[in-house]
Amino acid sequence: MSVKVMLDNWKLMSLIREFDLYVKEFAKSDDAVGYLHTSIGQEASSVGIIKQLRADDWMTSTYRNHSHGVARGLDVYKMVAELLGRSTGYCKGLGGSMHIADQDINFIGSMGIVAGGIPIATGAAWGSKMRGNDQIALCFFGEGAIHQGAFHEGLEFAIKFEAPVLFVCENNLYAESTSSKYHLLHESTIGYVEPFDIKAIKVDGNDFEAVEAAAKECIDYIRKNKKPAFIESMTYKLSGQYEGDTETYKSAEEVAYWKSRDPLKSYKSRILEIDPSVESQFEIFEKENKQHIVDAFARASKDPFPTVEDMHNAVYLDKGVRA
Ligand SMILES: Cc1ncc(C[n+]2csc(CCOP(=O)(O)OP(=O)(O)O)c2C)c(N)n1
Ligand SMILES: [Mg+2]
DSSP states (O other), X not given: OOHXXXXXXXXXXXXXXXXXXXXXXXXXXXXOOSOOOOOTTOHHHHHHHHTTSOTTOEEEEESSOHHHHHHTTOOHHHHHHHHTTOTTSTTTTSSOGGGOOXXXXXXXXXXXXXXXXXXXXXXXXXXXXXXXXXXXXXXXXXGGGGGSHHHHHHHHHHHHTTOOEEEEEEEOSEETTEEHXXXXXXXXXXXXXXXXXXXXXXXXXXXXXXXXXXXXXXXXHHHHHTOOEEEEEEOOOSSOSSTTOOOTTSOHHHHHHHHHTOXXXXXXXXXXXXXXXXXXXXXXXXXXXXXXXXXXXXXXXXXXXXXXXXXXXXXXXXXXXXX
């Protein structure tokens, strides 16, 4: 891996971080509408996996979707406009932060419903297989989604009918305020897929290179064998469940431990180990990214809100149906 590519990866992770840091502050303002979920600390998992996709592959995300959207190359300004409920947003301002989607690049949905994206991605993968092409589908979900019927439906269907889908469980140790130690039947979510014939890898989701290697291995396997695979990406959200969460269920020691494993810091150290001469780059990237986000918010906040007419048009195909 060249240092140039590694720096690109870091820059993308930093863009996600700056996006979410801005959102964290913005959430405290009166302009914030709806729930806002950030992924601070989970950036290596998002970028390490999504970067291995091909441009025409499908993917679904969850309500914790800013990281996935930015990593997939969505337009930050249009994401922000959606978050602000403006008509220039990805869903014309009718979906909000949790429902960002871009059909043009096969980012086919972010789901507010836990595990909701799993059968949708499985269907997209199955569709590719029926059409005889080699596109694959990726779906992200949290470890809380493991308990949903939709996870088991999607998984079983993909295994039985050999749908080329990559299931990625981002295990960030909590489902809302409930610890995974308490709610998981197995020590790891891999335990849930072990009884099936499916390739599965557990990876340190804060180690960019480990995530990248696991994703490459699984995606190559899926494309070649036309079969699904499963990754458990072990990570931690340094932010709360949603913005405004008081996070009283986390201990100070636990948070300090995971801060010391911040993926941006460790990947930066790794890059500097290889090439110490690029030290000054990181601050420049951070500054550029911060500005990019500030500009996106400034521009989008001047945009119009959707009208009632826009809402009707999004629901009904023919205006006449409204009568
Ligand atoms: C079907 C359904 N049940 C409950 C909720 C409420 N809810 C929102 S997030 C969440 C926790 C999910 O945790 P996890 O899957 O671990 O993802 P994380 O938020 O940690 O990324 C719950 C229960 C929901 N959105 N959908
Ligand atoms: Mg979780």
